[in-house]
Amino acid sequence: MRIDRLCWEFNRDCKLTNVVDKVNEIIDCIWMNKYEIREYVKDFFKDVEMCKRCVQPVTRPKVYFNEEGICGACLWEEQKKGINWEEREKELSGIVKWAKKEASKRGSYDCVIGVSGGKDSTFTALYARDRLGLNCLLVNAAPAQQTRIGQHNIDNLLSLGFDVVTLKVNPIFLRKLIRKDFYEHLNTSKPTEYPLWASSYQMALGYNIPLVIQGENAALTLGVRKDGSSLDGNAIMGGSINTRSGGNAFEVYGGYDGIDEKDLLLYKFPSIELLKKADVHAIWLQYYAREWSQYGNARVAIMNGMHVRDDTLSNLGRIHKWSCLDNDFHMVNQFFKFVKLGFGFATDEVCYDIREGLLTREQGLELVEKYDGLVGDEYIKCFCDYVGIGFDEFFKVVMKWLPKKKQ
Numbered sequence: 442m443r444i445d446r447l448c449w450e451f452n453r454d455c456k457l458t459n460v461v462d463k464v465n466e467i468i469d470c471i472w473m474n475k476y477e478i479r480e481y482v483k484d485f486f487k488d489v490e491m492c493k494r495c496v497q498p499v500t501r502p503k504v505y506f507n508e509e510g511i512c513g514a515c516l517w518e519e520q521k522k523g524i525n526w527e528e529r530e531k532e533l534s535g536i537v538k539w540a541k542k543e544a545s546k547r548g549s550y551d552c553v554i555g556v557s558g559g560k561d562s563t564f565t566a567l568y569a570r571d572r573l574g575l576n577c578l579l580v581n582a583a584p585a586q587q588t589r590i591g592q593h594n595i596d597n598l599l600s601l602g603f604d605v606v607t608l609k610v611n612p613i614f615l616r617k618l619i620r621k622d623f624y625e626h627l628n629t630s631k632p633t634e635y636p637l638w639a640s641s642y643q644m645a646l647g648y649n650i651p652l653v654i655q656g657e658n659a660a661l662t663l664g665v666r667k668d669g670s671s672l673d674g675n676a677i678m679g680g681s682i683n684t685r686s687g688g689n690a691f692e693v694y695g696g697y698d699g700i701d702e703k704d705l706l707l708y709k710f711p712s713i714e715l716l717k718k719a720d721v722h723a724i725w726l727q728y729y730a731r732e733w734s735q736y737g738n739a740r741v742a743i744m745n746g747m748h749v750r751d752d753t754l755s756n757l758g759r760i761h762k763w764s765c766l767d768n769d770f771h772m773v774n775q776f777f778k779f780v781k782l783g784f785g786f787a788t789d790e791v792c793y794d795i796r797e798g799l800l801t802r803e804q805g806l807e808l809v810e811k812y813d814g815l816v817g818d819e820y821i822k823c824f825c826d827y828v829g830i831g832f833d834e835f836f837k838v839v840m841k842w843l844p845k846k847k848q
């Protein structure tokens with residue numbers, strides 16, 4: 442349809458004789474706008490298989506589905522009902538006891554927790570200190586272009602009475618890596634994920650801290666199981682698993698545009714051997730805490746001073762305003778995910794809410810239809826300014842990643 446219209450316009454305006462060839466020649470220079478892209482993607486993935494209980498699509502990388510078509514996250518929700526939480530509480534209190542004893546021997550903090558100041562990390566920090574009685578060191582690996590709300594939420598943790606270390610990687614190199622990943626993978630989250638996941642383990646080694654506490658285990662919450670993720674409470678492999686799909690940071694980025702290994706030390710996840718030698722243990726709090734939930738964590742964090750997004754759901758492409766608060770590239774990256782895989786962040790949130798009994802599947806599908814794949818122009822502009830490109834270049838690259846219909 443587009444080509445026909447274009448042909449007609451060329452024919453009329455330019456009086457070109459070989460219009461179709463000319464159009465084929467310049468078709469690479471024509472880009473759809475974000476709404477047209479959204480419609481194209483929705484149409485392309487309209488028959489994709491989904492979990493029978495939530496709306497999780499099979500296109501999520503490494504997702505697990507059982508033979509009845511139920512996703513791993515829904516299976517976990519079912520398993521939760523049969524969990525003996527008292528047993529887990531006992532196991533956790535044994536770990537806490539050990540960490541305190543070790544810390545007093547080592548003269549260090551009891552535990553280290555990676556924080557963004559968002560709902561999960563604020564909940565984790567408060568739970569560790571106030572419920573478990575741990576002396577916590579919080580580590581914030583700041584993202585590229587931290588938002589005002591993100592900074593407020595880190596300051597909020599300080600005002601709640603925590604020690605916080607902020608790590609900032611070289612912004613010039615980070616920008617280069619994000620730009621590289623935009624062009625090569627249309628996924629710009631990896632360069633910030635490496636330091637984010639590595640930092641708490643690095644701090645544990647550096648400060649001789651016995652325990653690392655991670656919040657959410659994606660193997661449980663997203664139903665991702667095909668990468669060897671553990672389903673127990675042990676998070677010693679947590680950081681490496683969450684970045685494993687991108688490989689080791691040195692292998693992925695070393696040597697690129699003047700960046701070598703010594704420039705990527707904050708991106709490096711310590712080896713398991715090194716962590717074992719230093720007797721560092723790590724746990725997923727989600728595994729042990731019965732109270733862990735998206736809504737519950739958000740409520741606790743907001744009640745304790747966390748700020749949420751001040752924008753419309755259509756601009757955010759979400760159904761809640763309480764997630765991923767510390768950088769604006771998240772919305773753009775979720776748009777990229779939508780383009781490549783046919784689902785964005787609204788789908789993720791809807792899945793959480795269906796599993797927590799807050800939405801029916803039908804209500805969830807309506808919300809996905811309404812919000813998934815949307816992104817505000819200001820976020821796209823912010824990203825374009827950061828990587829030094831215009832809107833035309835942005836959409837030209839995005840269009841290259843659109844799934845192609847079979848002829």
Ligand SMILES: [Zn+2]
Binds near residue numbers: 493494496511514516
């Ligand atoms: Zn499901």
